[in-house]
Amino acid sequence: MANAANDTTIVDQGFTIDSLTVTNGAAVDTNGNELIVNGLTSISGAGVDIFVRPRNAGDGDGLDTEGITIGADARLQLLGETGSTAGGIVELESGVFSILANGEAGGHGTIQLRPAVAGIVMSNSGRLFVSGRPSAFPGLSSPGTLTITHEVGGTGTLDLDGPAASGVVDVDDGGVIIGTTSLTLVIEVPLSDAFGGQMDIGNGDTVNMVNPWAMNANGVLNFASSEEFVGKFPFG
Secondary structure (H helix, E strand, C coil), X not given: CCCCCCCEEECCCCEXXXXXXXXXXXXXXXXXXXXXXXXXXXXXXXXXXXXXCCCCCCCCCCEEEEEEEECCCCEEEECEECCXXXXXXXXEEEEEEEECCCCEEEECEEEEECCCXXXXXEEECCEEEECCEECCCCCCEECEEEEEEECCXXXXXXXXXXXXXXXXXXXXXXXXXXXXXXXXXXXXXXXXCCECCEEEECCCCEEEECCCCCECCCCXXXXXXXXEEECCCCCC
């Protein structure tokens, strides 16, 4: 799929391609359709984005790919829609979902890890983030949830802080949505090792680690004033 520099390619129907490389400030918007990549999806560079929107048909996948690499200054974002709790869905069929240093991935929706392997299938050396959904009220956002889960048959692990323990987990929108928890991160995939990166949990935000986990001596866990942590706490 070719992109002109600084242009956005709108996926206006279902497409299947052999590979996807996005650079030069370009962007891809799934626009409620499914983009199937029978190979590696690779994005890098300032201003480069893939926007995965909800697809209200079939399995709901917006991006289905065999390997994802998010390079420096690029971003893959799962988006919601006004008046619905639906979010974008990315399915990793094989390979590894890699967020490299200074790359970003996350949003509101679901990351499904399908590979049936014993090793790491997702690695975060950049920034893994949660964001809210669009609101009907200008200037406001609705609560958002990012879920990282195994697809049927998936068995791999998540390296939440990357090989150099430099990854950041950002569950903090810097504000408060009155009367409700604003951002929620749910991680259903076991971690590959003890967490040694940085995790920020904002005011009114929640992190739910479904499996037991640990934090090593280098790990940083930043809480705001009224956060929530669900699951076995990693100390003691």
